[in-house]
Amino acid sequence: HHLGKSSDILSHAAIRAYGSHDLRSALAYCTAIDAYDPFCRTAGYVHVATLVGLGLKRRLFELAHRLVDADPKNSLAWFAVGSYYYLCRRYDLAQRHFSRSTRLDPSSAECWIGFGCSFAVCDESDQALASFRAAQNKYAGSHVPLLYMGMEYLRTNHLSLAGHFLTSAQKTDASDPLCCNELGVWSYRRGDMEDATFWFLKALRLHVEAESSALTSTDEALGMEGYILLSSEGRGKKQQVAQESLDPVSPHVKRRSDSNVQPPSTVLCAVKTPSGRSISASIVGTTIDNTLADTECIERCNDKFWEPTIFNLGQSYRKMRCYSEAIVCFEKSVSLNPGSYSAYAAMGFAKHLSGDVDGAIDSYHEALSRKPEDPFSSEMLTRALSEAVTYPRSSVFAAIDDLDADMDMQTQRRGIGSSILDGLDRADKSYSVAEDVDMSLA
Secondary structure (H helix, E strand, O other): OOHHHOHHHHHHHHHHHHHOOOHHHHHHHHHHHHHHOOOOOOOHHHHHHHHHHHOOHHHHHHHHHHHHHHOOOOHHHHHHHHHHHHHOOOHHHHHHHHHHHHHHOOOOHHHHHHHHHHHHOOOOHHHHHHHHHHHHHHOOOOOHHHHHHHHHHHHOOOHHHHHHHHHHHHHHOOOOHHHHHHHHHHHHHHOOHHHHHHHHHHHHHHHHHHHOOOEEEEOOOOOOOOOEEEOHHHOOHHHHHHHHHHOOOOOOOOOOOOOOOOOOOOEEEOEEOOOOOEEEEEEOOOOOOOOOOHHHHHHHOOOHHHHHHHHHHHHHHHHOOOHHHHHHHHHHHHHHOOOOHHHHHHHHHHHHHHOOHHHHHHHHHHHHHHOOOOHHHHHHHHHHHHHHHHOOHHHHHHHHHHHHHHHHHHOOOOOOOOOHHHHHOHHHOOOOHHHHOOOOOO
16 A cells, blocks of 8 residues: 555654664654655654754754744744754754743643753753653653653752652653663762662663664665555565664574564555655564563664763663673773763773783773773772782782772762762763753654
């Protein structure tokens, strides 16, 4: 029936992909909608939020101009303008345009959430919470405003209120991994490392399970019609590539069982744009084993969006003195974000605590190569070199235990952005709307 060319079907697919935090697939569907029906606004807010999440300033600038030129009295147009200034960190201008969008459409929960985000990033907590409450009134029954309020209370260190709203959000939608991540940060702040580990692992597991049926974007050379549908009987090389991209095999983690993995069920490929560039979105269905090992679940996560969650999980393992598991998390964090000096510093610290002084020295060197002025890595490198020369092998562990106790006391202090101990203890920070630019309702 060629429903793949329907703007309504593509809009719902984009909303579904964004709800699964698969921004690239959501963007592929939104681009397809623009190619078929430029005046369709069903997924307009998702399109804007996806561009913000991916940091595509130029494309967002062009989209905002098109929307304003098409209908200057549409709240979506000024929401896009506010989002552009938000992405450029011109928060005063972002607040002005978000305010205009809420005046044009007071019932738009997305505009109120964007308005709240622009206040939160400026540390104006009262106005941010008022905007999120307005969004909750307009979007009753959704977990998203509750989640934003919980994150704001968590940012301002009101742990009891944060726990109330985050728990309510998770109960409203238990399938959202972002709720589990925030609950893990909340548990970490409370000092309950076992709970924190549980929630971080659950977030990653939910992501891996959702990814098995998520919408993944690829570029393909399509036929003359610009649209193809591959059924489950017509599997080919494209499906194998998609399956491999969702199911990488770690070089140091053995798979539990390869015989039980079922093949993908169907692949839906989308459209060719008027400029001739092909954009396709595929639905790849595989069965995820509920008995997946925790380390295997970590290895299957290949989206950089979840790198902070893996980093947080590694910090929780380190606090529980599970150093081998912490090192696995930090290695994965480094693979997803190779430029992160804090991940290398944390990995070096975990190796240091486990007694692998040589490995710790290498990791500290890697951290310093990315941020030479990092005082934590410099100090720890000095201590590691001193211990490698001074201490006998049997005495290193006792010295490191004392160091771990000292560092646990130091990392209790809270800061935003600049402290090197915050870099090592980044689990204290959540996926705050003000910092990670997640600005839309899914």
